[in-house]
Amino acid sequence: xxxxxIKDTLxxxxxxxxxxxxxxxxxxxxxxxxxxxxxxxCTHGSIYYHFQNxxxxxxxxxEKYFTMLNQxxxxxLNLDAIEGTKQIFINYMQFGLNNQSQYDFMFVQHxxxxxxxxxxxxxxxxxxxxxxxxxxxxxxxxxDNIHSxxxxxxxxxxxxxxxxxxxxxxxxxxxxxxxxLLKALVI
Amino acid sequence: xxxxxIKDTLxxxxxxxxxxxxxxxxxxxxxxxxxxxxxxxCTHGSIYYHFQNxxxxxxxxxEKYFTMLNQxxxxxLNLDAIEGTKQIFINYMQFGLNNQSQYDFMFVQHxxxxxxxxxxxxxxxxxxxxxxxxxxxxxxxxxDNIHSxxxxxxxxxxxxxxxxxxxxxxxxxxxxxxxxLLKALVI
DNA sequence: AAGAAGAATTGACCACTGGTTAATTAAATG
DNA sequence: CATTTAATTAACCAGTGGTCAATTCTTCTT
Numbered sequence: 356x357x358x359x360x361i362k363d364t365l366x367x368x369x370x371x372x373x374x375x376x377x378x379x380x381x382x383x384x385x386x387x388x389x390x391x392x393x394x395x396x397c398t399h400g401s402i403y404y405h406f407q408n409x410x411x412x413x414x415x416x417x418e419k420y421f422t423m424l425n426q427x428x429x430x431x432l433n434l435d436a437i438e439g440t441k442q443i444f445i446n447y448m449q450f451g452l453n454n455q456s457q458y459d460f461m462f463v464q465h466x467x468x469x470x471x472x473x474x475x476x477x478x479x480x481x482x483x484x485x486x487x488x489x490x491x492x493x494x495x496x497x498x499d500n501i502h503s504x505x506x507x508x509x510x511x512x513x514x515x516x517x518x519x520x521x522x523x524x525x526x527x528x529x530x531x532x533x534x535x536l537l538k539a540l541v542i
Numbered sequence: 543x544x545x546x547x548i549k550d551t552l553x554x555x556x557x558x559x560x561x562x563x564x565x566x567x568x569x570x571x572x573x574x575x576x577x578x579x580x581x582x583x584c585t586h587g588s589i590y591y592h593f594q595n596x597x598x599x600x601x602x603x604x605e606k607y608f609t610m611l612n613q614x615x616x617x618x619l620n621l622d623a624i625e626g627t628k629q630i631f632i633n634y635m636q637f638g639l640n641n642q643s644q645y646d647f648m649f650v651q652h653x654x655x656x657x658x659x660x661x662x663x664x665x666x667x668x669x670x671x672x673x674x675x676x677x678x679x680x681x682x683x684x685x686d687n688i689h690s691x692x693x694x695x696x697x698x699x700x701x702x703x704x705x706x707x708x709x710x711x712x713x714x715x716x717x718x719x720x721x722x723l724l725k726a727l728v729i
Numbered sequence: 730a731a732g733a734a735g736a737a738t739t740g741a742c743c744a745c746t747g748g749t750t751a752a753t754t755a756a757a758t759g
Numbered sequence: 760c761a762t763t764t765a766a767t768t769a770a771c772c773a774g775t776g777g778t779c780a781a782t783t784c785t786t787c788t789t
Contacts, residue, residue: 387775400778401738409776463700502715503722507690510697513650528689535690539726574746587749588767596747 367405369395371415378416382456383464388412413460420457421476424450428480428487437541439491443484444508444533451512452522458512481505488540496540504536554592556582558602565603569643570651575599600647607644608663611637615667615674624728626678630671631695631720638699639709639716645699668692675727683727691723 373394377386388409392399406412427446431439451458462477485501511532515525522529560581564573575596579586593599614633618626638645649664672688698719702712709716 384775388777389775398739399776400740403777404737499715499718500722503694503719506697506701506719507694507723508697509701510693510695513700514693514696528686531686532690532693535687535726536694538729539722542725571746575748576746585768586747587769590748591766 367415370402370405370412374412375416378413378456378460380456383413383460410465417457417461418476420454420461421480424480425483428483432487432490434491436491436493437537440488440540441533441537443488444504444536445529447484447508448511448525448529448532449522451508452515452519452525455516459516462509463513492541500540504540507532507536554602557589557592557599561599562603565600565643565647567643570600570647604644604648605663607641607648608667611648611667612670615670619674619677621678623678623680624724627675627727628720628724630675631691631723632716634671634695635698635712635716635719636709638695639702639706639712642703646703649696650700679728687727691727694719694723 370391373391374386377391377394388399388402392402402412406415424447427450428443431442431446433439434442461480465474465477484505485498488501488504489496489498511529515528519525557578560578561573564578564581575586575589579589589599593602611634614637615630618629618633620626621629648667671692672685675688675691676683676685698716702715706712
């Protein structure tokens with residue numbers, strides 16, 4: 356037993372790529388190390404040469420999703436306060452419901468390390484969410500309220516996750532929810 | 543092989559009782575059929591004589607928690623509109639965070655049957671939540687807004703779940719969140 | 730070119746999970 | 760007492776994440 360012939364070297368990138376592919380259709384617990392390995396034509400043991408464990412692998416997978424989310428927030432900065440804020444709300448829910456498995460791992464699971472949202476990446480995204488909205492409103496909002504808003508959007512995603520396939524199936528409800536929160540935020 | 547001697551008959555009640563006990567400290571995925579069985583001094587196979595599967599067993603376990611939740615809602619009916627509504631918000635978050643494993647199974651997991659919240663019991667509790675608040679406000683509220691409120695409380699529970707041990711550790715945030723939602727609800 | 734050193738892969742294994750079932754034993758019934 | 764019936768067991772299945780000694784392939788050195 357030894358090296359691979361077909362795909363020659365099994366790089367970290369290839370593994371992440373395949374894990375990402377399967378993650379699009381199945382959630383964390385349903386994507387197994389063995390299924391990733393067999394798709395790559397190797398055994399699951401070899402993945403452990405490149406990654407310490409399953410969590411580390413999937414942390415690598417979701418990196419780009421955090422980038423996407425942060426990017427989205429930045430893109431809303433050149434808008435009017437109200438419009439920009441609503442845009443962020445909508446986009447957040449859209450992101451969460453169009454990347455359900457990933458969202459879950461990013462903000463809920465992460466169960467290797469006690470508190471998902473205290474991890475660097477989730478924390479950073481949360482901070483960016485708050486800072487961006489605060490900036491749109493020239494620091495006139497109460498941070499607690501922005502935090503409550505985040506929690507409420509988080510709730511929307513987790514409420515509809517599993518019930519619907521894609522964001523569009525909850526578009527109307529999302530719009531109503533966004534208006535509801537916007538009203539509470541800007542009084 | 544055969545009957546039990548120690549606890550004589552292994553009734554459904556005894557199994558539910560033990561599952562409930564372990565459910566207080568560990569979540570659904572960490573409570574195994576084997577651990578329940580061994581605590582009862584039998585093998586896990588025998589549990590399957592009384593319950594079709596793990597989900598059915600835990601459905602029996604959470605029955606009383608749905609009753610608790612519904613009871614709580616009814617107890618808030620003889621209060622003033624604003625006070626009663628806030629009371630419900632607080633109590634809901636308190637329930638969720640003081641029964642984290644159970645809450646998760648009641649409203650998130652239930653993964654055998656696609657949509658947890660469309661299951662009879664969760665659905666009934668959600669309806670009671672909406673109806674109770676509507677009644678406190680003499681049907682003057684928009685149902686969509688009450689629904690958004692529920693989602694936001696749901697979000698609060700799931701956000702703090704795992705981060706804190708008990709509700710009291712998030713008491714201040716819960717109060718702020720309740721005020722935030724109350725404002726949005728009654729304009 | 731030969732051989733040693735190192736990197737990468739394998740397969741067999743571990744402990745665990747939910748779930749099934751033939752065989753067995755206990756209790757209830759005639 | 761015998762027979763039926765209810766309950767329990769142990770052995771098994773397929774699956775999971777994870778580990779590791781043995782092996783093979785690559786590369787570097789002499």
